[in-house]
Amino acid sequence: MHELSIALNILDIAAEEAERRNIDCVEAVHIKLGPLSGIVKSALLSAFDLAREHSALPAARLVVEDVPIVLYCEHCQAEQPVESIQELVCPVCRTPSNHVVAGREMEITALEVTALEITDPDIKA
């Protein structure tokens, strides 16, 4: 499964980064995901849940930020956000464009870590 290898890859990169910075517990890994990345978000989320159990980061959640598709429109000479993934056209002048500026990315943007250890069970977040 395509998404499982991507999930393992994300965990690897995050674990490496955590080790480099001496972080014991990563609570969440934040990624940016474009609709044209070829990755199915729901499949990635469930693959990540499976993969993390046997990884160095069993407690890490995956937080996905959806990135909009942005095209460069030759006619408007401007970058334009696309309204539908089915239709790669400029929202202003309806000119089709193959010049994708954003929307293909899959990148790790942040690691969320436990800043301090709370030992008092009465303290609730």
Ligand SMILES: [Zn+2]
């Ligand atoms: Zn246009």
